Amino acid sequence: MKALENYRPYIAQPKILVATDCIVFGFDEGILKLLVFRRRIDPFKGEWSLIGSFVNEEESVPDAARRVLLQFTGLDNIFLEELKVYSDVDRDSGERCISIAHYALIRINDYDREQVELHGAKWFALEDIPQLVLDHNAMIADALERLRQKTTHRPIGFELLPEKFTIPQLQSLYEAIHQTKLDDRNFRKKLLSFGLLIKLDEKDKSTSKKGAFLYRFDYNKYKKLEESGFNFVL
């Protein structure tokens, strides 16, 4: 019998190219934005595309997605979640290839501008997204639906805001994601009622003369509440 490390029981099985593409959301001045870049390889070299990469032999799929995000934005440790597998046989005209799409939420002021430019990447407002290669526009549509669904019952919106944010900022984020207008008094009441926002002593004066108090989201408290069955809703 062969040594264990050389034993390959699946030798006759079909291998496939595996890629990951990342839908990167950012929130800037009331507008939801997405990061796309000019593709560097054929086919479709030079066309707009989601950022992505093939998955290497020695990394897991989420590791590959994190690698891509680090490469393109210089950011580490950001919200990243698997979205969906795209695997139609003819989805890539280069060669049969499946893609495991992920969506990421980043604080748009944190990314490394040089890194982004270096890779030919650019932010587009959601409504201005150009035609992208392959099935990437469909991926964005799915990601947006997921973001809307997810933000209504999980507190992930904070991942799109600076660590310190104001209540009006938070409200405008929800309004941008869900395309609605919300009542400011009721929104404030509801959000504060969870007891998950920590009020700071500082104010943000960028949007008003009076200035609005800054808050932090209490991740620790949320984690405890979540374990005991708490549900964040809207």
Next chain:
Amino acid sequence: MKALENYRPYIAQPKILVATDCIVFGFDEGILKLLVFRRRIDPFKGEWSLIGSFVNEEESVPDAARRVLLQFTGLDNIFLEELKVYSDVDRDSGERCISIAHYALIRINDYDREQVELHGAKWFALEDIPQLVLDHNAMIADALERLRQKTTHRPIGFELLPEKFTIPQLQSLYEAIHQTKLDDRNFRKKLLSFGLLIKLDEKDKSTSKKGAFLYRFDYNKYKKLEESGFNFVL
């Protein structure tokens, strides 16, 4: 330049074994069950495993999952949804291989018994699931969580019941999935209030002397409601 169909721009990229594993839920007499089988290939030949297969070059991933389900149960056209990608580099001790897990909901009286036995498959109550190969027990845990989550805001529970079912059956299904006791009067009131159950003239007398009226779920009506923003809740 080569002919287009031979042109392979990704020639130097790493290819990976891609599999799919299916968590198959069934509901039988008040108990949630799962279909597992004795693995036929090394490593771990003969041990309990989820049903699954490698993904072929000429099929999409969901097609592969549907093929597996048809093979093992003789069933076509059943509820099947992508769960999660399992891709740890060393998750399979045979060779590097990623698996795209799916979960399926079947009407447990519909499956083909011969087909199931032929493949060495067997139903286990949720609490009696044995130790499975690789990360399959983790997949089940994730699938169960997803099922609980999903059934609270999408009407997918019906996929586990016969097409004609009674309200008490439906209630016992929800009780089994969520491990709770529900009040029969309130449960009935709530479910009927959606207006999505079509009452039939037949009764099911298997569980009581009086017999309980059979209902069908109105998929068409639900689809319309869903499009106009309706949310099925609990």
Next chain:
DNA sequence: TTATTTCTCATCTTTTTTATTACAAGTTAT
């Protein structure tokens, strides 16, 4: 007749959601 499950009906309470009125606080621009 008795026991059991199914089914209806009517409350009642509590909680949640939504809408609205009123107004004060802080600051800048005029």
Next chain:
DNA sequence: ATAACTTGTAATAAAAAAGATGAGAAATAA
């Protein structure tokens, strides 16, 4: 100073949804 604007607090009213409970009728097997 005051007008204008955003932020923030309070109170409340109305409406809708959720949850708990009591009472009892219908069907039928044993």
